[in-house]
Amino acid sequence: MALPRSAETRKRIMQAAIARFSALGYNAASVDDVCAKAGVSKGAFYYHFESKQALFLGLLEDWLAGLDRAMQAATKPTVPETLMHLTTMLPMMMGSAQDRLGIWLEFWLQASRDKAIWRATIAPYRHYRDLFSQMIKQGIAEGTLKVVDPDATAQAILSMAVGLFLQSVLDPKGADWQKTAKQSMQIVMAGMMKTRP
Amino acid sequence: MALPRSAETRKRIMQAAIARFSALGYNAASVDDVCAKAGVSKGAFYYHFESKQALFLGLLEDWLAGLDRAMQAATKPTVPETLMHLTTMLPMMMGSAQDRLGIWLEFWLQASRDKAIWRATIAPYRHYRDLFSQMIKQGIAEGTLKVVDPDATAQAILSMAVGLFLQSVLDPKGADWQKTAKQSMQIVMAGMMKTRP
Numbered sequence: 292m293a294l295p296r297s298a299e300t301r302k303r304i305m306q307a308a309i310a311r312f313s314a315l316g317y318n319a320a321s322v323d324d325v326c327a328k329a330g331v332s333k334g335a336f337y338y339h340f341e342s343k344q345a346l347f348l349g350l351l352e353d354w355l356a357g358l359d360r361a362m363q364a365a366t367k368p369t370v371p372e373t374l375m376h377l378t379t380m381l382p383m384m385m386g387s388a389q390d391r392l393g394i395w396l397e398f399w400l401q402a403s404r405d406k407a408i409w410r411a412t413i414a415p416y417r418h419y420r421d422l423f424s425q426m427i428k429q430g431i432a433e434g435t436l437k438v439v440d441p442d443a444t445a446q447a448i449l450s451m452a453v454g455l456f457l458q459s460v461l462d463p464k465g466a467d468w469q470k471t472a473k474q475s476m477q478i479v480m481a482g483m484m485k486t487r488p
Numbered sequence: 489m490a491l492p493r494s495a496e497t498r499k500r501i502m503q504a505a506i507a508r509f510s511a512l513g514y515n516a517a518s519v520d521d522v523c524a525k526a527g528v529s530k531g532a533f534y535y536h537f538e539s540k541q542a543l544f545l546g547l548l549e550d551w552l553a554g555l556d557r558a559m560q561a562a563t564k565p566t567v568p569e570t571l572m573h574l575t576t577m578l579p580m581m582m583g584s585a586q587d588r589l590g591i592w593l594e595f596w597l598q599a600s601r602d603k604a605i606w607r608a609t610i611a612p613y614r615h616y617r618d619l620f621s622q623m624i625k626q627g628i629a630e631g632t633l634k635v636v637d638p639d640a641t642a643q644a645i646l647s648m649a650v651g652l653f654l655q656s657v658l659d660p661k662g663a664d665w666q667k668t669a670k671q672s673m674q675i676v677m678a679g680m681m682k683t684r685p
Contacts (some may be wrong), residue, residue, distance in 0.1 A: 353619065393600050400593040413659045446663070447648060449671035454651030462610045468644070474637065477646035481679025 301339045303329045305353060308346050317347065317397040348411055349400050355415050358384065362422070370430030371484055374448070378472040385459050385468065392460060416449070423448050427483075439483050451475055459470075498536045500526045502550060505543050506591070513595040514544065545596050545608055552612050555581065559619070567627030568681055571645070575669035582656050582665065590658060613646070620645050624680075636680050648672055 307329035311320040322343055326336050340346040347357055367373045402408040423445035430436035455475060459468040504526035508517040520541055525534050536568035537543040558577055564570045601668040627633035652672060656665040 293576060303551060307619075379632065379638065388637055393597065396593055396597040400590065400597060403590050405592060413662065416655055416659060417662065439675070443668070443671035444675055446668050447675040450651030450655065450668075450672055451644060451648045452651065453654060454647030454649065457650055458613055464614060465614065471640070471643050474640035475647055478636070478641055479676060479677055483678070486652040 295301075297339075300331055300335055304331060304336060304339055304346070308350060312347075312394045312397075316345075317394050317401070344401075344408060347394075348408070351415075355418075362461065363389055369433060369435045370426050371435050371480060373426065374476055375473065378476050379469060381455065381459060381469050381472045384456060384466065385463065416453075417423075418454075420445050420449050430483075435485060436483050437485055444483060448476075448479060451479060494536075495530055497528055501528060501533060501536055501543070502547060505547060509544075509591045509594075514540075514591050514598070522630075525685055541605060544591075545605070547591075549560065552615075566630060566632045566675060568621050568632050570623065571677065572670065576666060576674050577670045578656060578666055579654065581653060584662065592669050603649060613650075616649075617642050625681075633680050634682055641680060644675060645673075648676060 302326060304325060308325050311324045311328050314320070315324065322333065322336060325343075325346070326333055329336075331395075339465075340349060342457075358418075361383065363375065365373060365380065367376050401414065402412050414438065420442070424441045426445045427441040427444050431438055431441070455472050456470065458465065500527065501522060508521045508525050509516070512521065512549055512679075517540075519533060522540075522543070523530055526533075529575050537546060545599075558580065559574065561648050562570060562573045562577065564573050596609065617639070621638045624633060624636065624638040624641050628638070650667050652665065655662065656668075
């Protein structure tokens with residue numbers, strides 16, 4: 292399906308940004324560099340993005356939106372099955388994150404000195420905490436999970452996912468991460484399922 | 489207890505480094521800046537540290553050694569009690585990490601482009617994985633834990649701890665992190681204890 296022209300320009304700018312940020316670093320790459328690589332005018336750039344910072348946040352949102360779509364597509368008949376299936380997504384997440392690790396570190400460093408940007412980068416945690424909490428409630432309602440505290444359980448699962456994700460990106464060869472993710476989820480689920488997984 | 493003179497100099501250099509790195513950033517702060525702040529000669533500096541990079545790794549080791557000592561001191565009569573007690577350490581870890589967050593991000597950014605340094609920064613994960621694995625084995629031997637896979641369980645606990653730590657440092661006001669750590673540990677332990685915690 293062809294994108295409308297404006298959406299295609301936006302996509303081209305974002306792809307050029309990943310390439311230039313990776314090659315030069317986030318600070319060293321200028322809006323001019325990105326425009327040259329994308330083959331767009333500065334007018335077109337600023338029509339889509341207010342600043343280089345807004346462009347970075349756009350990249351982050353884009354990555355998270357992809358993750359959301361993949362999570363939606365992972366829905367299985369029961370919550371325990373869905374949770375186990377989500378662990379198979381780790382290699383895909385690792386791949387797309389590793390390309391961007393340097394950019395992320397550089398951006399977070401800048402964000403750590405700017406409160407508004409900082410808030411935008413931590414918002415996804417709360418989004419995923421809510422999403423897992425809803426899943427736990429659904430699991431209790433469908434009768435596959437014991438009556439546990441949905442928010443606390445969601446937070447435990449999210450922390451484990453964040454920790455696994457971070458370690459797998461920092462140390463890709465340190466373990467079989469997909470197997471590790473599966474085993475970790477089974478350990479958490481052993482305490483919350485009505486029948487053992 | 490007074491430190492020997494050489495150890496005191498080393499400590500003074502490290503304290504000066506934290507102050508200068510925090511104020512100027514890791515890249516912008518020079519060895520000269522650190523020496524001036526510490527009131528030591530460059531000769532004394534290079535007697536203790538080969539380079540600014542070695543100094544940073546020294547700071548990281550120092551932080552981890554403090555964590556190890558605190559974990560040793562946290563030992564309780566049984567493994568489940570020790571694991572629960574460890575969750576009370578999070579606020580202490582958060583406090584010392586937040587002061588250094590900017591420095592860490594900057595250093596990791598540099599490390600992500602240097603394989604040898606990178607390995608030094610990921611080594612602690614493997615150390616803690618082994619440490620938790622030993623604890624799980626001990627818990628099985630003492631009869632408080634079911635016969636679970638020690639390495640997989642250790643990894644699940646470590647991932648959760650890393651995720652909780654990262655989230656608490658990035659978003660200190662996002663939750664009551666000590667309570668969250670306690671609840672998360674209880675959820676993991678529910679599946680592995682012979683009697684429910």
